[in-house]
Amino acid sequence: MKEEKNKPTVETSKKGISRRKFLKGVGIGGGVLSSGILGSTLVPEQASAQSAQAPQARIWGPRAVPMELTVNGQKRSLELEPRVTLLEALRDSIEMTGAKKVCDRASCGACTVILDGHPVYSCSVLAIEAQGKNIQTVEGLAQGGGLHPLQAAFIENDAQQCGFCTSGMVMAAKACIDKHPNPTKEQIRLSMGGNLCRCGTYVGVAKAIVEAAGKHAASAPRTGGPNA
Ligand code: FES
Ligand code: FES
Secondary structure, three states: OHHHHHOOOOOOOOOOOOHHHHHHHHHHHHHHHHHHHOOOOOOHHHHHHHHHHOOOOOOOOOOOEEEEEEEOOEEEEEEEOOOOEHHHHHHHHOOOOOOOOOOOOOOOOOOEEEEOOEEEEHHHOEHHHHOOOEEEOHHHOOEOOEOOHHHHHHHHOOOOOOOOOHHHHHHHHHHHHHHOOOOOHHHHHHHHOOOOOOOOOHHHHHHHHHHHHHHHHHHOOOOOOOOO
16 A cells, blocks of 8 residues: 555656646647648648638538539429439439439449439439539430330340339440440440349340440441542
C-alpha cells in the first residue's frame, strides 16, 4: 500500500506530464501527424487558413430539390431528394417501368439504360447526377408504332423468357450495336458481360444482336464513292 501511495500518477506527477498537458499535446501532434499521413507538412494554423480559402462544396437536400432529366429526348422536371437513384426516378416519378429493379446493387444489369451513349446501371446512378445528360430507356426505342430492330430480333430469336432481364439486355445490346455496327462475337460477349439472365437466354440474345446489327447495317444510308 505504501508503494501505491508514492507511485506517481499521470495527474499528480510533478516530473512527468499531467493528463491535461498530455491531451493537449496529442491534439496538436495528431493534427500534424494526420496531415503528414496525407502527404502534407502543414501545421494546424496553415491547414485552417487553407480550408478557409477552399471553395465551399454545395450541399443538396436532404429534402427534395428541383431537378430536370432529359429522358428519350423529353425534359422532365421533378422534385426529388438527392438520394433518389435514376432507376427510382424513372420508375416511381416518371412512370417508366421498363428498367427493372432486381438486385439494386450493380450486379445484374436489369436496370440498364443508356446515359450519353454509355450503358449504365441506373440503380447505381443518382438522378441528380444524370441531369444535363441524355438518358435513353427501352420506352424510347419503338418509333412510329413499330418495334426497334433489336426488339423485333429478340422476339424472333426467343431471347426472353420471364422478361425480367430483357429491357436491360435490349439497352445493353443497343449500346453495343451503336458502338460496333458489325459486332464480333467477342465484342458482343464483352458488351453484354454485365447483364445476367437467370433463364439462360444468352444464345438467343447473341443471335438477336447479330441479326439486328445486320439489318441496321443494310438499312444504313450508303456514303462514299460511286461503288460504295
Ligand atoms: S438492378 Fe441495377 S444492376 Fe441489378
Ligand atoms: S429472361 Fe428471365 S432472367 Fe432473363
